[in-house]
Amino acid sequence: MxxxxxxxxxxxxxxxxxxxxxxxxxxxxxxxxxxxxxxxxxxxxxxxxxxxxxxxxxxxxxxxxxxxxxxxxxxxxxxxxxxxxGVKVDIAEPRVMARLVRGTLGDEEVARQYRVRVRRVGNEYVIEELPRQGSSLTHTLLMINGLVFTRKGQIIREGDYVEALLLREPPRE
Structure with missing residues (x-):
């Protein structure tokens, strides 16, 4: 069958x-x-x-x-x-608003997914982009604990806040 x-x-x-x-x-x-x-x-x-x-x-x-x-x-x-x-509501996922402290995320042409490091500094979550984002670089999954998704044309710059999907609990500093 x-x-x-x-x-x-x-x-x-x-x-x-x-x-x-x-x-x-x-x-x-x-x-x-x-x-x-x-x-x-x-x-x-x-x-x-x-x-x-x-x-x-x-x-x-x-x-x-x-x-x-x-x-x-x-x-x-x-x-x-x-x-x-027929599910009309989102399934609860661990997401946080985090401030980008290094790098720029986004693309004028396509929606993108970025692998990021999320940390908790005081009462705030901060994220850093990994410098290499290639789709075959599976070792980067060991280095990250979050994902950020951007829409086509959405640009996030240092200091901007963006929603991050947590894959693991972020470390506290």
Whole structure:
């Protein structure tokens, strides 16, 4: 029995991307989806694809890069599952407002996810951007404890406050 026979959502990872040969795209397209979005304006995770079949089953194609897949899971997959389940409110997540103390976050062209270090200084949370943000740099997950998501065109500068999703409890200083 195939995954599409037993599940409402099928998630693939790897094999999709900007190369000349994209097997995941070819296979997904062969299912004649009603809607197929190939590639999203976000980084990391630009190769993410989303297909809705005639029977309302959903296929989500994730990049094989772990950081890209993480971003697509937190931004796209979570929202698709909420909509299919009829959930109207957000699930509580550990988020804090934090002041950017180093770096600039944001992009004029695409939505972005940034890996950040969150610290608690007195009564305030502060964040620092990691200098290298490549989607294949999985070791950076050991160095961070938070994620910041920006919309297309949103720029956060030193001193600005931004919402950070906590992955681990921030250290106190």
């Amino acid at each position: 195939g995954a599409l026979d037993t599940a409402d959502i099928v998630i693939t990872t790897g094999g999709t991307g900007p190369s000349g040969v994209d097997y995941v795209y070819e296979v997904t397209k062969s299912l004649n989806p009603r809607i197929y979005i190939r590639g999203l304006r976000m980084r990391p995770g630009r190769p993410t694809g989303l297909a809705i079949l005639s029977n309302n089953k959903v296929i989500i194609n994730l990049s094989g890069h772990p950081i890209s897949a993480l971003n697509a899971m937190t931004v796209v997959v979570k929202e698709v599952i909420k909509r299919l389940a």
